[in-house]
Amino acid sequence: MNGVLAVLLLVAQQPGAPPGRVAASLTRLFGPGARVDTLRVDSFTVMRVSRADSLLGFAAVGNVPGKDQPITFLVAVDPADRLRDVDILVYREPYGGEVAYEAWRRQFRGKGTGDSLRVGREIRSISGATISVHAVTLGVRRLLAQLTAWHQSGAIQ
Amino acid sequence: MAKAGCKWALGLALLSVVPRVCAAQERTTLGGYGEVHYSNPTGPSTPPVVNLARFVVYLAHSFDARLALRSELEVEDAKVEGGAAGGEVSLEQAYLDYRLSDGLTIRTGLVLPPVGIINETHEPPTFNGVDRPGFDHDVIPTTWREIGIGAVGTMPGGGGLVYRVYLVNGLRAAGFSDAEGIRGGRQEGRQASFANPSITGRLEWARPGWKVGGSFWYGGTADTNTAVGTGSFGAPVTLLAVDARHDVGAFALRGVLAGISVSDAQAINAAYGQSVGSRIAGGYIEVACNVLRALAPASSQKVDAFVRHERYDTQADVPVGVTRDRALARRITTLGLTYKPTWNTAFKGDYQLVRNAAGAGEHDVLSFGVGYQF
Numbered sequence: 001m002n003g004v005l006a007v008l009l010l011v012a013q014q015p016g017a018p019p020g021r022v023a024a025s026l027t028r029l030f031g032p033g034a035r036v037d038t039l040r041v042d043s044f045t046v047m048r049v050s051r052a053d054s055l056l057g058f059a060a061v062g063n064v065p066g067k068d069q070p071i072t073f074l075v076a077v078d079p080a081d082r083l084r085d086v087d088i089l090v091y092r093e094p095y096g097g098e099v100a101y102e103a104w105r106r107q108f109r110g111k112g113t114g115d116s117l118r119v120g121r122e123i124r125s126i127s128g129a130t131i132s133v134h135a136v137t138l139g140v141r142r143l144l145a146q147l148t149a150w151h152q153s154g155a156i157q
Numbered sequence: 158m159a160k161a162g163c164k165w166a167l168g169l170a171l172l173s174v175v176p177r178v179c180a181a182q183e184r185t186t187l188g189g190y191g192e193v194h195y196s197n198p199t200g201p202s203t204p205p206v207v208n209l210a211r212f213v214v215y216l217a218h219s220f221d222a223r224l225a226l227r228s229e230l231e232v233e234d235a236k237v238e239g240g241a242a243g244g245e246v247s248l249e250q251a252y253l254d255y256r257l258s259d260g261l262t263i264r265t266g267l268v269l270p271p272v273g274i275i276n277e278t279h280e281p282p283t284f285n286g287v288d289r290p291g292f293d294h295d296v297i298p299t300t301w302r303e304i305g306i307g308a309v310g311t312m313p314g315g316g317g318l319v320y321r322v323y324l325v326n327g328l329r330a331a332g333f334s335d336a337e338g339i340r341g342g343r344q345e346g347r348q349a350s351f352a353n354p355s356i357t358g359r360l361e362w363a364r365p366g367w368k369v370g371g372s373f374w375y376g377g378t379a380d381t382n383t384a385v386g387t388g389s390f391g392a393p394v395t396l397l398a399v400d401a402r403h404d405v406g407a408f409a410l411r412g413v414l415a416g417i418s419v420s421d422a423q424a425i426n427a428a429y430g431q432s433v434g435s436r437i438a439g440g441y442i443e444v445a446c447n448v449l450r451a452l453a454p455a456s457s458q459k460v461d462a463f464v465r466h467e468r469y470d471t472q473a474d475v476p477v478g479v480t481r482d483r484a485l486a487r488r489i490t491t492l493g494l495t496y497k498p499t500w501n502t503a504f505k506g507d508y509q510l511v512r513n514a515a516g517a518g519e520h521d522v523l524s525f526g527v528g529y530q531f
Contacts (some may be wrong), residue, residue: 015222068186068217068227090220094254094262094309095226095277098363101317107365118457119500120404120447124365127402127411129279134500 011062017072018073018088025087029076030056041155055079064139066093067131081148083111113148188215190530192281194237197523209235223256265306267346271321271359272372273297273413281528285463285495292467298340319361327353330378330425335432338471353377357501366404385428392421407450413442423476435476439469459497466490486514503528
């Protein structure tokens with residue numbers, strides 16, 4: 001419980017993203033027509049995605065501070081707790097918007113909590129977007145760990 | 158009674174909604190960067206110098222989800238004193254961003270012309286070498302900032318192109334010089350003449366490990382001096398630049414090329430008694446290797462060994478009446494190390510070979526420095 005609280009403090013879900021953006025992101029990641037149920041773990045919202053009674057995965061929205069604005073992103077995992085993809089839902093910074101590019105985000109696909117996600121190694125950086133690259137990588141690592149821990153403990157299923 | 162209950166309920170509703178909205182949107186952020194230098198040029202009459210080159214406070218405030226202020230207040234050389242040389246307190250940038258969509262943000266205020274690499278990305282941990290490249294002083298006059306309005310955003314179509322374009326106040330030819338080109342012509346937001354509105358912009362393409370950009374500046378420089386030029390675009394200056402940054406494995410490469418045409422250099426020289434070149438050109442290439450990657454593969458720290466070679470000439474072409482000073486055709490080679498315990502702190506050391514085509518006043522410089530950003 002203490003562990004969960006500590007993690008909750010690290011990934012803030014406010015500010016949120018427009019519901020349309022979240023829906024579009026889930027459609028892109030899991031295909032059209034998937035069923036989305038909202039689960040609550042303490043005050044945290046996790047989306048459970050399924051189709052015809054089979055679990056497709058989980059997704060959650062998180063925020064990390066960029067240089068002066070929060071970056072709102074979505075992390076989606078499959079039932080084996082592997083990253084399906086990362087989406088940048090709202091980007092508010094003056095520079096560094098390249099973290100929303102598919103070419104950068106796809107570096108996260110298939111990674112699990114056992115994989116190392118370090119900028120400059122597994123995750124290539126982008127010049128001029130250093131702050132955002134570090135911020136989003138850190139945020140994804142934390143949210144992935146959070147979702148995986150909850151899934152393995154049965155808090156989400 | 159019912160009325161009072163209604164008010165009470167409304168009050169509760171406001172209480173529960175307003176703080177969340179404020180917390181989510183209106184916020185003030187503090188940041189900063191700075192650098193301290195030690196430099197020791199060879200030669201008997203040039204003792205080593207230590208200097209707190211820059212101390213910059215970054216202050217940002219978002220008024221709502223779309224509107225934000227961003228500013229950098231800088232103290233150069235640690236101290237400003239009346240009558241004493243050196244030292245400067247100035248705003249490096251101060252602008253409002255109004256974000257309409259991913260594709261369009263309106264930016265207005267004191268902005269950085271988006272030319273080359275260093276002018277916009279100038280925090281010390283982002284570049285190798287204690288001091289910025291000489292090219293980014295004498296050719297692209299960093300930190301270059303002027304007042305204006307413009308648009309920035311991502312180009313539609315998902316091709317990964319980012320643009321920035323601004324209409325700003327112009328340069329003033331009265332400040333141009335032979336050795337530092339257009340540098341002295343910057344107005345930097347201080348009671349700037351808007352007699353010569355100028356345009357500047359950049360198109361940039363990025364991928365993980367890649368960034369390639371092209372940038373320009375075009376505008377008149379005559380101000381109110383009709384002997385130099387007339388009209389909004391009198392005595393125009395045209396700057397074109399390309400830059401590229403590439404990271405692969407332990408290696409990081411970067412290069413910049415720029416050319417500046419000073420169309421009425423002859424009239425400018427006649428009016429102000431200068432020897433300004435009609436063409437200013439040059440560039441540099443730099444290769445860095447993170448040696449820690451081989452020595453300590455698990456470490457997230459970096460030790461970049463680098464070499465940079467700059468070649469530039471502020472009198473690449475001269476107008477009638479000026480004899481080229483070959484000492485202005487400079488070649489600077491810098492060898493050094495940058496130790497980065499974190500990605501946003503840097504301890505630097507380098508050795509520079511400062512040469513020129515005339516072989517005049519050639520010297521070496523040993524430098525050490527620290528820098529940070531947050």
